[in-house]
Amino acid sequence: MLNQVLNRLHEQRQPAIDRLCDWLRIPSVSTDPAFAPDVRRAAQWAADRLRECGLDVKIVPTKGHPVVMAKTKGRRDEGTKGRSEGNGSASPPSSLRPSVPTSLSSPPSLLFYGHYDVQPPDPIDLWTTPPFQPTIRDGAIYARGADDDKGQVSTFLEALRAWHDVAGQIPINLTVILEGEEECGSANLVPFLEAHKAELAADVAIVSDTAMWGDADPILPAITYGLRGLVYFDIQLHGPARDLHSGVYGGTVPNPATELAIVLGQLFDSNHRINIPGFYDDVAPITADERAQWDALHFDERKMAQSVGLEQLHGEAGFSTLERRWARPCCDINGLYGGYMGQGAKTVIPSFAGAKVSFRIPPDMNPLRVDMLFRDFLTDHTPPGCSWKIEQHGAAHPVLVPTDSPYLQAAKRAITIATGGTAPVLMREGATIPVISDFKRILGINTVMMGFGRHDDAIHSPNEHFRLDCFDLGRRAHAAMIDELRKM
C-alpha cells in the first residue's frame, strides 16, 4: 500500500506545489496586528485542507491567533474494526479503494505539530521576487514561509492527502495542531496544551521545523534528537534621572552606557567562558558514542566560516565548533541600545542603556536556574549609583530525545525508504523549539524531529525558499512514517 501512496505523491507533485503556493500567498505575519485577518485566513486554509483528508477539524480560539486542531474520526483500531465488521450504520462502503490493514494491537497515536504563521518579510527590498508571490526558480519555491513552516507542514499535509486518496482514510490515530503564534513567542501555546491535554494525548509527536545535515551539498537527511534551550533577557541599566551633557558631567557621574559595557564585558573570561560561578555545573557531557557519530559527520569549519563571511570562527576554548553549537552553553548579546544612536555626534550621558542578552543552554541545564544565576550576577555587579531593570522574554528547556526509541527507529526506516536507501544521520541543533520540551512536560511525550529544510533556505531572511527536492523528500518520508506507525 505504501507504494501506491508514494506513486500518488509522485502524480500529485504539481498540484501539491500549487496548493503550497496558495497558502504562501496569504501573508500570515503573526507579530503585526495589521495582518490579523490574513493570519485567520491562513488558519482557515489549513483547516480546509485537513478536512479534505477526512479529519475532524476545528479552529480553536486563543487570546491571540487561533490553533487549528484536527483529529482522525474515532480511534483507528476501533474505527477500522467498525468499518471492516460493519456496524449497522447507514454509511455506504466508502469506496473501491483497498482496505487498510493495521497492526493487531492498537497503533500508536501521533501528534503532529506545525505552525501556519510566518516572520515579517522585512527588509522587503532585498527580496528578488515579492515575499508573498511564491515563485519557482532554480528548483526551489521562493516566498516567506516557503520552508518555515508552511513548506515543511505541507510535506505532512500532502502525505495525509495521499494516504486519504489511496486508502480512503488516515490509517493511524492522529491529532494535528497548527499554531499561529510560533513566530511571535507562542504566548498562548502552553495554556492551549494544558487546556486540551486529554484531546492531545498521544504516544509520540512529530515536528517538521528543522533542517537536514550540512551547509552545502551533499545535504544528508537527518533526525534531530537534541536542542538547546533558551533564556532571553532585556536588561536596562538606569543611572541619572535624565540625559546629561557629557562635557559638564563626564567623569563625575555613573554613565549607564559605559557601565553596562563594563558589566557585560565581565560576563566572559579570557577563554570566552561565561564568568558566572556554577554556570556550567549541569552541562551534560556528550557520550563517547555521540562523539564518534559527530566525528563521522566530518563537519567542515572552514566552509561554515566562509558561508557567513568570516575568516575565523570563535567560541569557548577547548571545544570543537560542533560541540559549541550543539552541546555547550553560550551567551549572546542580541542587541545593544541607549544614548545617541543616530548619525554623527551627540555628547550625551544617557540616563539608561540596555541590552538584549540570551543564553542557549544544552541538556541538562535548567532555564530557571540560569535566570537566577544571571540576575544574581547582575545584582552583584551593579555599578555605583545605578540600578537594573531586568525583563525575561522567554525561557525554554533544552531537549534530548532518546535515540533508541521505537518511534525514532521508525522515522529512520521511513526516511531511508523515502530517500531510496540513504539512512538519516542523527544530529542535534543549537537552536530552540520550545514546544518540544512543552510536549514532554505537559503531555509526557517525546518528539521525533523530522525536518526537511536546509541551512541555506534563508528562513527569517529575505529570499526564503524551500527546494523542491526537499519538498518531495518530506512528502515521501511522512507517507512512509505513517506506514511505519500503522504497522507498529
Place this chain on the structure above:
Amino acid sequence: MLNQVLNRLHEQRQPAIDRLCDWLRIPSVSTDPAFAPDVRRAAQWAADRLRECGLDVKIVPTKGHPVVMAKTKGRRDEGTKGRSEGNGSASPPSSLRPSVPTSLSSPPSLLFYGHYDVQPPDPIDLWTTPPFQPTIRDGAIYARGADDDKGQVSTFLEALRAWHDVAGQIPINLTVILEGEEECGSANLVPFLEAHKAELAADVAIVSDTAMWGDADPILPAITYGLRGLVYFDIQLHGPARDLHSGVYGGTVPNPATELAIVLGQLFDSNHRINIPGFYDDVAPITADERAQWDALHFDERKMAQSVGLEQLHGEAGFSTLERRWARPCCDINGLYGGYMGQGAKTVIPSFAGAKVSFRIPPDMNPLRVDMLFRDFLTDHTPPGCSWKIEQHGAAHPVLVPTDSPYLQAAKRAITIATGGTAPVLMREGATIPVISDFKRILGINTVMMGFGRHDDAIHSPNEHFRLDCFDLGRRAHAAMIDELRKM
C-alpha cells in the same frame, strides 16, 4: 558715562525682553535642513539689530549656514580722533549726545563670538509651553535658545544698543561674529576664521556661552578660564557578513555586540581609569593656587548628585568631583547600538554593533594623540574574526586662559560693577567650546568667557530657560566691560 548706559539698560528692560522673544520665535534649528529658511531669518534678525547699533554688517555665506559679521566703522582711535578734530567730511554732528572719551593710546580691539542657531526642541511633548513661543514665568524666559545662545548673545547686543543709544557709537574697536552652525558641529567655522583672519584681527575675544558658578542658589557670577577638549568617535565592530540566528550560530562565531562590550569594558580599569598605556602622560596637574581657589568654592557633591537624581557620584579614584570634572580626562560611551533594539525578543547575532565613544581631555592633552592612542587600543583589541570601522566626529583642544591677563582682570572689574560689588569666581568647565581654541590657534588671541547662564537652565533639554536676573546681569556686565576696554 557708564552710569548713563546702565540707566539706559534699566529703562530698556522690557523692550530688550521683547526683542529677545522676537528672536526666540524663529526656530533656527541648524541641524535639520527643513529649518534652513528659519536659520536664515534668525541671521537676518541679528544682522538688523547689529546695524541698529551703528555697525557695518554683512551676512557671510558658508558651505552651510551663514556667519553674521559686524564691525565698528573704522578703528575707534582714528574714527574718534577724526570726529573730534573734524575731518572736512559732510557728516553732520551725530547728535547732542555727550562725546565719548577714550584712552590716549588705541583701545584694544574686541572680537565677540556667539551663535544664533539652536538645538532641536525634541522631545516636544515634554515642554510646558511650546519651544518657539517664548513665555515668561517664574522670572525666566522659556524657549529653545532662551539661554543657549540667543539669550546670552542678547545680553551683549543690548549692551551695544545701550552704548549706541547713549554715546551715539560703540566706543571700542569691535568685531562681532555670530555663527549658525554651533549646534551641528561648526563644520564651516574654521574655514571662515582662516579666510577672514585679517578682518577678525583683535586683541581679545569674548564669548558668552558658559554658566555661572553653582548648581542652585546662591549662584555666583563667574569667569571660566579653562575648558576640556573633546575627541568623539563612532566605532563599529563588524563580524559575520549578515545577521545570524543565535540558536544555530551562538557560541561558534564572533558576535560583534558581545565582542564590542568586551572591548569597551577593557577600556577601564577597576579604578575607573582609562586603560590605555600613556593616556595620562600629558595631563597638567592643577596648581596649589587653583586647588585653594577650588576648595574655596565649597562644591557640594551631595547637592550635585541630588540634582541629577543619583544617590552617589562615580568617577576616577583618587580625585575630587571638581577635579574630575574640570581637570581630569574621562571617557564616556554616548551611545550604543546594534542588533535588535525593539520591544521584546529577537534571537539574532548582529553582523555589526557600534558605539559613540568620546574623550574629554583637560589641558595639556592633545586630541590628535588621544585619537592615535584610541585607534591603537582598538586595533590591539580586535576580536578574532572581526574588524573595526572607526570614524572620528570632532576633535577639539583643551583651553587654559591666563588668569592674570589684563583682559580677564578687566572682566572681573566689569562683573563686579554689574553685580554691585560681588566679584566673579574663577572657574573651569568640563565641557568644550572648540571656537576658543580655534581663536588661539588661528587668530592668536585668548578669550574671556563671560557667561550668565545657570547649570539648571536646561539647555539642550525641554523647558530651556534663561532667568531674567541673569539676563539683566549679563547686559550690565557687557556694558561695563565695554567701558573697561574703552579705558585701557
